[in-house]
Amino acid sequence: MSHPDALLAEYVDGALAEGERAAVERHLASCERCRDEVALARAARAALASVPETPAPSDLGAAAIAEARRRAGSHPAAGAPPGRPAWYRWAGAAAGIAAALLVVALILPHVGNAPATTAAAGDAARAAASPATSVETQNVNYDLSGVESLATSSRGQEGAVFGSNDQATQVPVAASVTPEKRISFADAVTCLDRAFTEPTGQQAPEGQLVRVIQARYRGVPAILGVYLLSPGAGQPADIVRVLVASSRDCSILTSTQATA
Amino acid sequence: MDPPEPDEELVRRFLLGDADAFERLVERHRQRVYNLCLRVLGDPEDAADAVQDTFLSVLTKLRQFRGDAAFTTWMHRVAVNACYDLSRKRRRQPLLRLAGDQDLPESELGAPVPDHAEESAGTHDAVAALREVPEEFRVALVLADLHDMAYEQIAKVLDVPIGTVKSRVHRGRVALARAMGITNREPEAPARASEDQP
Numbered sequence: 001m002s003h004p005d006a007l008l009a010e011y012v013d014g015a016l017a018e019g020e021r022a023a024v025e026r027h028l029a030s031c032e033r034c035r036d037e038v039a040l041a042r043a044a045r046a047a048l049a050s051v052p053e054t055p056a057p058s059d060l061g062a063a064a065i066a067e068a069r070r071r072a073g074s075h076p077a078a079g080a081p082p083g084r085p086a087w088y089r090w091a092g093a094a095a096g097i098a099a100a101l102l103v104v105a106l107i108l109p110h111v112g113n114a115p116a117t118t119a120a121a122g123d124a125a126r127a128a129a130s131p132a133t134s135v136e137t138q139n140v141n142y143d144l145s146g147v148e149s150l151a152t153s154s155r156g157q158e159g160a161v162f163g164s165n166d167q168a169t170q171v172p173v174a175a176s177v178t179p180e181k182r183i184s185f186a187d188a189v190t191c192l193d194r195a196f197t198e199p200t201g202q203q204a205p206e207g208q209l210v211r212v213i214q215a216r217y218r219g220v221p222a223i224l225g226v227y228l229l230s231p232g233a234g235q236p237a238d239i240v241r242v243l244v245a246s247s248r249d250c251s252i253l254t255s256t257q258a259t260a
Numbered sequence: 261m262d263p264p265e266p267d268e269e270l271v272r273r274f275l276l277g278d279a280d281a282f283e284r285l286v287e288r289h290r291q292r293v294y295n296l297c298l299r300v301l302g303d304p305e306d307a308a309d310a311v312q313d314t315f316l317s318v319l320t321k322l323r324q325f326r327g328d329a330a331f332t333t334w335m336h337r338v339a340v341n342a343c344y345d346l347s348r349k350r351r352r353q354p355l356l357r358l359a360g361d362q363d364l365p366e367s368e369l370g371a372p373v374p375d376h377a378e379e380s381a382g383t384h385d386a387v388a389a390l391r392e393v394p395e396e397f398r399v400a401l402v403l404a405d406l407h408d409m410a411y412e413q414i415a416k417v418l419d420v421p422i423g424t425v426k427s428r429v430h431r432g433r434v435a436l437a438r439a440m441g442i443t444n445r446e447p448e449a450p451a452r453a454s455e456d457q458p
Contacts, residue, residue: 006426009404009411012433040437041430047386047440048405056294060308061286064315065279071319072279143309144349145316219305 003027003034012041059139063146066138067153131208135188135223138215142224144254147217147242151258154211154226154240183223183247188212192225195245195252205243214247217254221247229257267331271322282322286315289332292407293339299402300343302391306350313342329416336409336417340399347395389439397432404429 004027010016011024028035140146183191189212196205207227216222224244228237241257265273267288273281293314298307317338325334390398403409403417404425411429415422 005430006423009426009430009433012430037430037434040442041433043442044386044401044433044437044440045405047436048401051299051386051406053291053295054298054304056291056311057308060290060294060311061315063312064319065283065286067316068274068282068319069279072274072277072282141308141312143312145309145313149316218309 003031008034008038008041012038012045057141059141062140063142063149066140067149070153130210132210132212132226133185134212135183135185136211136213137182138213141216141219142222142244143218144256147224147244147254148256148258150224150226151240151242151256154242154258183214185212188214188223188247189225191223191247191250192243192245194250196243196255205241207239207241208237217244217246220253222253223247268327271325271327271331275323282319285318285331289335290315293335296336296339296402296407297343299387299390299406300340300395300399301346302387306346310339310342310346313346314339317342330413333413333416336403337419340417343399344395386436386440389436392439393432393435397428397435400425400428401432401436405433 004024007016007020007024011021016024028038142150189209192205192209192212205225205227207229209225210228211224211226213224213226214222215224217224222244223246224242227241227243229239229241230237239257239259241255243255244253245251246253265284267285270281270285270288274285290311294307294311297310297314298304301307301310314335318335321338325331390402393401400414400418403414404411409417411422411425414425414429418425
């Protein structure tokens with residue numbers, strides 16, 4: 001008789017019906033291998049029963065939740081969703097950002113990227129991406145998939161991602177979460193430049209830096225730079241590149257990109 | 261106090277645009293998924309990464325969830341696949357991933373590399389020894405003996421016949437006991453213990 005492995009699991013569980021249990025015991029009476037295995041399996045099952053559950057980090061899933069909010073905010077479904085819609089949380093901040101953009105457009109047209117600012121104020125749908133000017137602080141522990149998601153979600157949505165919706169997230173998040181010492185925008189950009197310029201053979205970061213995020217990558221305090229790359233000749237950006245550097249030593253952690 | 265909503269209702273609400281419903285799903289299942297990934301992968305950081313991957317995948321694929329399986333079954337399947345994917349990446353992921361790297365073929369699936377640095381004979385506990393159990397057995401074992409999941413449900417999670425699940429669980433238990441250094445004495449087989457012991 002072959003060894004009844006599939007029945008032995010339930011035999012050890014004490015879950016076999018009487019007929020099957022009797023058949024297994026007849027087999028065990030003549031099979032030392034299976035007797036040994038039953039004893040081992042019982043010991044392992046008992047050992048696992050005493051393994052405690054480990055508390056999960058409280059921010060686990062934060063990247064997915066943030067992405068869910070972004071999607072819900074930028075793609076509200078038809079019909080009235082029950083509960084508080086995502087846009088509700090950001091509406092006030094978005095209004096503030098819109099007002100701030102208007103002030104910038106009116107008062108400081110000569111500073112920075114004036115055409116982009118003007119376009120953003122005049123035609124949000126076709127706005128060029130605004131260059132980053134501040135560091136977003138996120139209490140998020142990114143992994144490679146999260147970074148890829150960041151790149152992918154930024155793809156082909158320059159107006160939405162770099163317009164009011166995402167900018168709005170800077171305000172409440174940056175104000176309430178300080179996972180690490182806040183890094184200045186200048187230091188963050190310097191760190192990204194160092195990380196991706198110094199290794200021989202690496203290109204300096206190219207493209208337009210449109211977001212700088214202070215978060216963590218695989219538990220390491222990190223700076224994420226989101227760059228838009230355009231083929232030139234006034235064409236819209238068709239590549240989103242995300243570079244991730246350690247904020248401790250400005251070493252490279254990872255990079256990824258998404259194409260339109 | 262809000263009565264608990266079924267997962268499927270939260271899914272429906274999220275698909276209607278309610279991001280709070282997704283957050284509630286994450287909060288409800290975070291602990292369970294984390295412990296699954298922790299025991300399968302054996303490393304807290306890897307487990308955290310796998311959980312993040314799981315929920316991002318759930319978010320991305322939620323529209324494909326038809327409700328023909330329980331949400332928990334479907335989510336566990338996504339989680340197990342995230343663990344398998346992370347195991348693969350761990351063995352081959354370069355420090356810097358550049359354009360075009362994602363086109364490289366994946367290497368064949370194998371067990372995660374166990375960390376033997378902290379091993380010493382006789383000191384294995386069940387958690388450390390789990391890492392030495394072959395991955396396919398380990399996943400079935402964790403679902404059965406740590407998550408108390410029924411074999412029928414495990415079969416749906418892993419998309420294998422139920423007999424395969426039972427065999428994997430048994431083989432996993434045996435492998436775990438051996439990894440823990442348990443010998444083939446039969447102290448817990450009372451019917452035969454007295455006559456089999458020398």
